[in-house]
Amino acid sequence: MCKRFFLLSFIIVIATINLSRAQNLPLIPMPAHLVRGTGTFDISPQTTIIIPHGYFSGEADQLNQILIKGLGRRLKVINSRASHSIQLVNDASMTAPEAYGLEITPSKVTISAGSPAGIFHAIETIRQLLPAEIESGKTYKHLSIPALKINDAPAYAWRGMHLDVSRHFFGISYLKKLIDVMALYKMNKLHLHLTDDQGWRIEIKKYPKLTGEGAWRSFDINDSVCMKREKDNPDFKIDGSHIIHRDGKILYGGFYTQQQMKALVAYAASRHIDIIPEIDMPGHMMAAINAYPFLTCNEVNKKNDFSEPICPCNEKTFEFAENIFTEIMAIFPSEYIHIGGDEVERSQWAKSPACKALMEREGIKDLPALQSYFINRMEKFFNSKGRKLIGWDEIIEGGISPTAKIMYWRTWVPDAPVKAVKNGNQVIMAPGEPLYFDNQPDQYSVYKVYHFNPVPKGLTATEAGLIIGGQACTWSETIPSEKRADYMIMPRMTALAENLWTNQPGEYDSYTQRLTLQYKRLDALKVHYRLPDLPGMITxxxxxxxxxxxxxxxxxxxxxxxxxxxxxxxxxxxxxxxxxxxxxxxxxxxxxxxxxxxxxxxxxxxxxxEKYAEAVTASATKPGLVCSYYKAFFKSSQLITGKPDSTFTSNSITVPESVKAPSFGLQYRGYIDIPADGIYSFYLTCDDGGILKIAGGETVNNDGLHSAIEKNGQVALRKGLQPFALDFIEGGGGFTLKLKYSINGSAPQEIPSSWFKN
Structure with missing residues (x-):
């Protein structure tokens, strides 16, 4: 027992040392095992690439594509031994998917893997060790990489990025750029949201009006938001290359031909990235329904909170869907097809005689089960074609087969992935917080992505094995340009890449040092990334x-x-x-x-x-703040009115567990007992909105319907009781409410509960 403990301790110490040695290496994600060597290997035009007969020619070409930028010429690829070479080795003993070994000495480089994907990941590791300037075409007489030994494999099989190309359209050149950056950081799944109410983006030859009409629209409310923000930020300028003039109208849109998309799929496959197509149904189908009204139960297409869905009680609907997916499968060889299945407005189904008859005939008890009838039938069709179905987590509500893959996004339904796993479904974690990259980033965004735990609470070790990975989603309602997309995605994607590949959350400091070394390469790749936040900024x-x-x-x-x-x-x-x-x-x-x-x-x-706010006097105060709870929807925290549904005392600024309404307002009232004169800073984090008032004046305004962001403000306070008021709203979905303070520039910290009085 003592020897085993000593060995374990030794391994832990070595791993720590290895990570410490790697901090000055620009590697993201951090390899699972890395040992630094002595010296360097110099790659010159005389260096050869050795590949085994019949293996890895495509990967050798990828390596040459990288090196030609820095050397000005391709290296010779041979099948025989040679000195001072880069050798690609087929190692059948390496059975872990995507695993690789990389050994660099001053005399040779050896890349070992049991699969082409493993070889490719090793090449991307070498790419990060090369000078960043080669990405922009700067050439050298030779390229030096440090001696080291790596044994590496990913923690999760699904390491995905999602891009919504429906709300705003992105051209093929940008998708190639995104694929290249994903490959650099060993991401392996690109999920394209190809259809939605705002646009149909993929050519379907059997239904030409889907793109002839459905790919184009007038400017909408989201475009208006972008146009307003463009005044302060040119990244919000709508891309003029996606604007056309037709019949006297200005239209926005675009679509991919099948030929274009097949070429993109091949481009991604050469980089060992699968493109997962999503054709969203039965909801989010307005672009299709406008072109083909027979798809609804009543041939009406309207939109309130969500658009009219297609009708699951009409055989023509299934014929339409199967025809579409047949063409999709001919474009995308991916094992997985995403059907969407989220946010379905089902009320018209209840009014349909055809649906009533179907539900009675099939023994379908409610509308969620009717949606499951549609999803299960489509899954059988997918399976008959050798494909597997993925849907957003709503598809489990009416019952789903255990063979479907579930993509979890609804943070306000924390038991959804647990239910899916216990039903036997594999789950891809894509929760809105923190993995919706369309949410406005702040100084905590990268940290939260890095520390996100893909495995939900309440799972056994066996059940946790059904969590196959994670994915970040970038919805493009207010992302109208490629530069804005880059800004929202990077550098958050690097944090997710390391989370899903290395899965060592304790190495955040090492990661941030290595991230700093990545910016020069991103500059060379013309990635319009978000710069690090300036520390200590008070609004x-x-x-x-x-x-x-x-x-x-x-x-x-x-x-x-x-x-x-x-x-x-x-x-x-x-x-x-x-x-x-x-x-x-x-x-x-x-x-x-x-x-x-x-x-x-x-x-x-x-x-x-301003002058210090004088303290007030109050007799017979009690601990805590008075909190009023309103079960209603409010667009602004300034609009909380009426009689509260309940009132209670709270010793902290947090949403109590007793608050269960999907939308609500909270009002905290009382005093804050200030321990000493000073300039106090307050940091209010809200999802959705809140306004903090101290000493009768507005201290922090973080109002509105938005994701979790922090805003701050200061107030000069005398020692003693100061009036305190905080109004908070939740519009629907996951909520966050936090309040911290600092004094005279100290580090932010929690407010002691003893400070709150009423």
Whole structure:
């Protein structure tokens, strides 16, 4: 027992040392096992690539495509031994899918794997070890990579990215760019959301009106939002290449021909990425129904919260669906086909005589079971063609076969993946928080993705094996350009890549150091990534005498520019080179810029000179805050009115477990007992919205219907009781409510419950 304990301790120490040694290597995801060697291997035009007869010629070509950028010529590929070579070895003993070994010495490079995918992943590891400048075509006489030994394999089989090309359209060139970046970080599934109410994006030859009419639309409410935001951020400019003029109308849209998509599928396959097509049904089908009205139960197409679905009680519907998926299967060889199945407005089904008759004939008890009838029938069709069905987690509600794959997204239904697993279904984790990359990123986004646990609570080890991986989803309602898509996806995707491949959440500090080394490569690849947040930015600042603005740059090459006239900062504005003393009330806008012109987020900092708010007196106070609970939907926390459904006392700012309504409002009232005079900063995180008032004035405004984001503000407070009011709303879906504080610039921390009085 003692020897086994010593050996285990030794292994842990070695693993820690290996990770520490790897911190200066630009590798994401971190390999499972890495040992640094001595010296380097120099790749020159005379270096050869050795492949075994009949194996890995495609992977050798991929390696050459990388090296030709840095050397200016291809390396010779041979089947015989040679000195100073890069050898690809077929190792049948490596049975783990996508596993590889990589050994680099000063005299040779050996890549071992039992599959082409493993060889390719090793090549992408080598790519990250090469100078980033080769990505933009800079050539060298030779390329040096460090000596090391790696044994590597992914923790999860499904490492996916999703892109919605329906709400806003993205061209083939951008999809290739996304595939290349995914391959760099060893992601292996690209899920394309090809159809929705706003557009049908794939050519179906049997139904030409799907793209002839369904691929084009007038500007909608989401376009209006983008146009408004474009005034402050050019990334919101709608791509003019997807705008046409037809019959005197301006239309937005586009679609992929079958030939284009087949070529893209082959492009992805050469990089060992499967493209998973999604044709969303029975809901989200307005683009199809407008072209073919017979698809609904009443031949009416309208939209309230969700659009009219296709009718599952009409044989013509199944004929239509099977014809479409037959063509889809001829384009996409993927084992998996995604059918959607989410957010279905079923009320018209209940009014349909055909549905009533079908439900009685088939013994279908309710509308969720009627939807399951449709999904199960489509799954049988998929299976008959050798394919497997994936659906969003709503498809389990009316009962589903254990052979379907479930993609979990509804964070407010935490038991959905558990129910699916216990039904025997494999599950892909894609919860809206934190894996919806269309949610506005903030300073915590990368951290939350990195630390996301794909395995839900309540599963046994055997059941956990049915969690086959995870996926980030990027919905494009307000992502109208390629630059905006890059910004929303990167660098969050790198955190997800390491989470799903390496799955060592304790290595976050190592990851952030390695991420910093990745930015130069992303620059060379022309990825319009989100720059790291500037630390310590307070939106609403107060001071009694003077304040100082200073910024610690997260990247050395950054330069900070600012304005004081409410105009947007550019790299021609005044540069913040040191500390800026502020002695009067004013607004400062500032942003970071990289040498290649990439701009970070714009921070609007309001500075207000004010006196300390005097404490108030109150007799016979009791612990806690009075909380009023309203079971209703509110668009704004300022609109909470009426009689509360219940009132209780709370010792903390959190949503109590007793709050069960899907939409609600909360009002906290009382006092906060301030322990000492000072400038207090408050950090309010809300999903959806909230407004914090302290000492009678608005301290933090984080209102609106949005995902979980943090906003902050300051107030100058005297010691003693200060009036406290917080209004919070949840519009539907998962909720988050957190409040922290700091004093005079200290680190944010939880507010002690003893501070709250009423």
């Amino acid at each position: 609403e600042n107060v001071f009694t005498d003077a304040d100082t603005l200073s910024v610690k740059k997260p990247l050395d090459a950054m330069r900070i520019f600012y304005t004081t006239d409410n105009t947007l900062p550019t790299n021609s504005s005044t540069e913040l080179k040191g500390a800026l003393v502020i002695s009067k009330s004013q607004t400062i806008k500032l942003a970071a810029f990289t040498p290649n012109g990439l701009r970070g987020d714009i921070y609007t900092l309001n500075y207000k000179k």
